[in-house]
Amino acid sequence: MSDLNLTSELAFLYNLQQIDADILTRRKKLKSIPNDIRKLREDFGVHEQKLNALKDQLSQVEKEQRSQSAEIGALDEQRKKYQTQLTSVKTNDEMKALYNQLEFIDKQEEEIEDNILEFMLTIDDLGGEIKKEREILSVKSADYKVEEAKLQEIAQGIEEDISEIQETRQDLVQKIAPDLLRQYQSRTTTQYASLVAPVVGNNCGNCKLTIPPQMLNEIKQSTKKIACPSCKLILFELPDSERANGATSE
Numbered sequence: 001m002s003d004l005n006l007t008s009e010l011a012f013l014y015n016l017q018q019i020d021a022d023i024l025t026r027r028k029k030l031k032s033i034p035n036d037i038r039k040l041r042e043d044f045g046v047h048e049q050k051l052n053a054l055k056d057q058l059s060q061v062e063k064e065q066r067s068q069s070a071e072i073g074a075l076d077e078q079r080k081k082y083q084t085q086l087t088s089v090k091t092n093d094e095m096k097a098l099y100n101q102l103e104f105i106d107k108q109e110e111e112i113e114d115n116i117l118e119f120m121l122t123i124d125d126l127g128g129e130i131k132k133e134r135e136i137l138s139v140k141s142a143d144y145k146v147e148e149a150k151l152q153e154i155a156q157g158i159e160e161d162i163s164e165i166q167e168t169r170q171d172l173v174q175k176i177a178p179d180l181l182r183q184y185q186s187r188t189t190t191q192y193a194s195l196v197a198p199v200v201g202n203n204c205g206n207c208k209l210t211i212p213p214q215m216l217n218e219i220k221q222s223t224k225k226i227a228c229p230s231c232k233l234i235l236f237e238l239p240d241s242e243r244a245n246g247a248t249s250e
């Protein structure tokens with residue numbers, strides 16, 4: 001195996017590492033999107049609940065108002081009865097008693113009408129609040145649909161990007177020496193892990209350890225795999241073109 005081969009093999013594997021890290025980042029983002037959509041729905045649900053609570057309140061007040069109106073109806077019936085009796089009273093005492101009853105009915109009706117008036121004001125207020133909340137909800141519903149569509153579009157974009165990157169990855173995998181690839185894959189079966197790191201300046205590109213000059217020379221000669229004494233990743237010199245791009249490691 002020539003010197004150049006080991007360096008370029010390690011460089012290819014480094015590219016693969018970076019691609020895998022990139023895919024992982026995109027997958028994480030993709031995974032978070034359903035949660036973002038769920039949060040949007042929850043926020044919408046809070047406003048829906050508020051509207052429903054107002055509607056319940058309104059129907060409760062309306063029910064009370066109806067029952068009070070029914071009471072007025074009953075009192076009116078009572079009044080008619082007393083008025084009929086008035087036409088056939090025999091004594092002053094009887095008449096006085098009937099007038100007292102009629103007065104009592106008037107007083108009761110007055111109180112009930114006050115209640116009904118208050119209920120009507122409350123019904124008006126609730127109607128206004130419900131109208132406002134409905135408007136908020138309709139704006140929210142439009143916003144929420146736009147936001148959800150946006151998130152779904154982002155998710156789709158990420159999926160497309162990933163499958164594009166996967167194609168590049170497939171091509172790259174062909175170029176990597178099988179033993180090196182196996183060594184890398186055995187690390188990444190359970191979770192993402194690097195196998196190689198470029199030398200950046202005089203430092204390990206992964207853990208930033210300063211590499212002793214003797215070791216640096218050996219890496220440059222590239223006759224064998226040399227692991228960073230600290231993080232144990234295999235070190236290699238980046239080809240000139242990639243060094244110019246300012247490569248960094250994960």
Ligand SMILES: [Zn+2]
Nearest residue numbers: 204207228231
């Ligand atoms: Zn290191």
